[in-house]
Amino acid sequence: MSNSNPSSSWIAQFKPGDRVEISSEDPGFRGSWFAGTVVRRDANNTNRYVVVYDQLYEDETGDRLLQETLDWIHLRPPPPPPEKKVQFKFGDEVEAFYNDGWWEGAITAEHSGGKFVVFLRGSKEHIVFEEEYLRLPVQWVKGKWEPRFEQVQREEEMKFTQGMQVEVTTDEDGFKGAWFAATIIEPSGEDKYLIEYKTLTNDDDTEFLREDIRACNIRPCPPEIIAVDGFKVMDVVEAYYNEGWWVGLIAKVLSNGNYQVYFVEYDEKTTFKQADLRPHQEWLNGKWVVP
Known part of the structure; x- marks a missing residue:
């Protein structure tokens, strides 16, 4: 959606050769930022810029880098590096470097060796990243960097009361x-x-x-979701086992309402009745998300 006549008097100003990050409204790319360079200002609309991507190409041959003409609202300078080393943890809003761009997501699990499981909202999938491929999200607002609202509010949203x-x-x-x-x-x-x-x-x-x-x-406690039609292979579920709910994947649909569940963390498979399974949900920024 174009916004070449913004109501605000402040408009980003870029020059040819400026390094930028580029967002997109195209389906499948929302919530992502890709590195690029400003080529020139559009001669017909001073609020639009011609940019060339660093790692996206016009076709599968990879012979020519992709160029696009975009509104200024889809451009921002590259975010500055953090002032100190970031200690990522469960629940953090992050941007993860994936498929040549930075994608919005949230950490849903911590692994040893500085690795984290991130739920990418755009593709609705869980992927393991090393911490060097993660960064905290920030916003470019009227010429300055500000932390994302969700990041500022996260601690307040995670408060719990006695008896809860x-x-x-x-x-x-x-x-x-x-x-x-x-x-x-x-x-x-x-x-x-x-x-x-x-x-x-x-x-x-x-x-x-x-x-x-x-x-x-x-x-x-997550809200109850009834899997009326059962589960299918590769569904992310939680299985009740050893007094708790364990996250796994449906590996095989068996007869009589039984399922074989694969637990990635332990490289094990176990059979469960449907009554002992529930759809997996993530608690992110004060609301439940179904991957």
């Missing part, structure tokens, strides 16, 4: 990818809560286990 029914996950080996029902007991420090599990007990099974859990590892 939640689900929690842990980074401990053998428990990654699982969510366990719990109750918030009280805040236990900066960005931490004391919780009591509803299914896990202490070593002598005399009472329910209590632990201090980081806020980024806590989410509200």
Whole structure:
């Protein structure tokens, strides 16, 4: 959609040779930014620019870089590097470098070795990235960089109250990818809560286990979604197993309403009844998203 006559008196000014990042309204490319260079200003409309991409080509032969004429609102300077090393964590809004561009998403799991699972909103898929291919999203607003609203608000959205029914996950080996029902007991420090599990007990099974859990590892209980038509191969699901809900993929549809589920984290397959499965949902920026 063109916006060559903006109501604001401020309009981005670019010169030939300026390095820029380019966004697109085309289906399949929304929420992405690609590197390029300004070639010239459009002679017929001073609010439009001819740009050439760094890594996108006009056709599959790769002989000629793609050029486009775009409104100024689709251009911005390359974001500045962070002032200090970013410590990425679960729930962070990020941009991930994928298919030659930076794509909006959110971290949905932390792996060892500085790797993170990112849910890309544009393609609605989970992909593992090393931290060097991630960056925090920022906005170019009237000639200056500002943090994204979602990033500023994330800590406030993740507050939990005493007695709230939640689900929690842990980074401990053998428990990654699982969510366990719990109750918030009280805040236990900066960005931490004391919780009591509803299914896990202490070593002598005399009472329910209590632990201090980081806020980024806590989410509200997901809304119930009934899979009326069942599941199909490659659906992302959560399977109830060993007192918790474990994230996996449907590997095979069996007879009598049974399914074989593949757990990527552990490279294992197990058979479940449909009653023990639920669609996987992600809690991102205060709302539930179904990948």
